[in-house]
Amino acid sequence: MRRRLSTQALTAWQRILQQDRKPLIDVFKPTAASGTLTSYDLPAAFDEMKSTPRFPLLETLHDIALSMPWVKADGSAGLLRAGEYAKQAEILDNASESILEMAESALENPEKNRAEIATLAMLKVMYAHFINNYCYEPCRHALEESKDPNRVGRANAIIPRSLAQPRTILCTLFENKLPIYRWQNYNEYSPANCRVLPRDAPALNQQTVTTMIRGEGSSDEIGFIGNHYVQESRTPELIAACEDLVTASKTNDAELAASAYCQAVTAIESINDINKDMPLWCSPRGYNQLRIWIPGPRNHSGHNKRDLFPSEGVLFEGSEELGFDPFDMSRGETGAMTCIIKLARIMSLFSYDSRIFGENELTSAQHDFDQRRECGQREYLQHVETELARNNMKKLVQHTPPVWHQLIRLRSQIIEHNITHYGYSRNYIYENKEASTSALFEATGGTTHQFLPTSALALISTTLSEIELLSSMSSEMTAGQKAELDMISDRLNMLQDVTKKQRAKFIQIEQKEEAN
16 A cells, blocks of 8 residues: 655656646636536546546546545445445555656647546545535534534644545645645635536536435535526636626727627626525525535634634644645635636726735635636736736716716626525525524535625625716716616615615624624
8 A cells, every 4th residue: 555655756746837838727717618517527537537547546436436425426325424435434545646747748748638637626625525525524413412513622723634635636736836725725626516417408407417425425515606606607708708898908898898798788687587586495494404515614623612623723734744834724615716706807907905905704705715816817807907907997987877877787797696605605605494493604615604794785885886986977978877777876875774784684693603
C-alpha cells in the first residue's frame, strides 16, 4: 500500500509548480458557448474510470464514490450510514503519483489529452466530496440521534494523507499559484458534479438531471444540487451579453450596451424562474439532513458546545511535504459563491466595496466568496470588471438614460434573486417548520442570518438612489420606460421595508443567543 510520496513524485510535483497550468485553469473559465459550465465531459471521465488500465486506482475511487453515500442509488445503506466510510478512506492508496503523471501528460499536449484533463477535473470534484464526507460522517450519525441540527457533535478534524495530498495537488493544478483553500467549493458541489440522463434529454428537470458524487444520497440532495445546475445551464446568454457589454464599453456604443443589458435581464429572469422552483426540487425536511454535509465554519473555535472543529481548523496530513500549511478551514457551501450573480453585479457596476460599506461581515464575506471560486472563474470576473472600469462604462451609462434604464432592470433581477435566496435561508434553515427544527448558529456559507438581508438592502438602497437620479432625466426616456422605472421603484421600496423588519428580528434573536 502506497501512502507516502516517493522522491520521484516530489520531483514531478516541483516540475508541475513551475509549469504554465492555464490549460487546466481554463477548464472552468466561463464562455459564451457553455456559460459557467465546463465544456469538458466530466460524466464521461467518471464512467471511464471503471476501465483505465494505465491507472487502476481510478476504478477503486469510482467504486468508493458509488458506495459512499448515506443512501446509495439502489436505496440501500452506503458506507457513510454503516459508519465504514472513514475506515475505508484511511486505508486507501495515495493516488498522488498517478495524478501527477496524468497532469504532466495532459499539460504536455492539452489539445490531444482533453480526456485526461477531464479526468483530472473529475478527480478534483471527487476528492472534494471524499474529504467533505470524511469530516462530517460522525456529525450525520449524531444528527440521526439528536434530530437537532444544532447538536451534531464533532467532525473528524484530521484528514488522512490518502485524501489530503491528492486533494492538495488537484487544487493546485487548477490554480495559478498555491491555493489558499482546499475545501469543496460551490462549483464542485453542484454544477461540476451533475450529469444529464439520457445525455440527449430534451429538457433539464428532476427526471433528467442527477449527480455523480453524493453525501446524503437522497432525492432532496440530488434535487438541491440539480436545481443549481439548471440555473448554471442558462448562463450562455448571460456570458454572451457580458461579451457584448465589454465591446460596447470599448467602442462607446450606447445601442450595443442597452442591447447587452436587455439580454442580460432576459438571462437572469430565466435563471430566477428556476431558482424560484427550488421547493419542487428539494423540500425543507429533506434539506435538514443534507445540510449536515455543507455547514459553515462559524463558532468553530474549539471551545463552544456547538463547535465542529478545533480552533486551528482541520489538519491535512502530508501538507508540509507539498509546501502547504497543514491546517485549513471550511467556508461551508453556499450558492453565494456562484459566478452568476457576481458577474451580473459587475455588469451592473455594483460591488460590495469596503470603502463604501465599511469593513464588516458584508464586505469580508463577499471577498472570501470571491477567493473561493475556481481560478478560471475568478480570472474571468476580474477581466470583465477591469475592462468595464478601464473603458469608463459608468460614464456611458450615466450619460445615456436608455442604457441606464436597462442597467436598473438588471439590478432589479439581481435583487429578486437575492431576496429569493434570503427567503430560502429563512424557510430551510432558521424557520424550518416542515422539519420542526431551526439551525441557529449560521447559514451554510458561514455567515450570520443578517448577512443576506444586509447584502440585499445595500443593493436596494444603491439602486433606489440611482433611480432617483435617472428620473431627473425623464425627458430623455419613453413613457414606457418611465412607467417601468416607477414599478421597479415601488417594488424595491416594498422589499426594503419588509427586509429591514426581518433583519431587525434576526438581530434581536442573535443578541439574545449571545447573552445566553
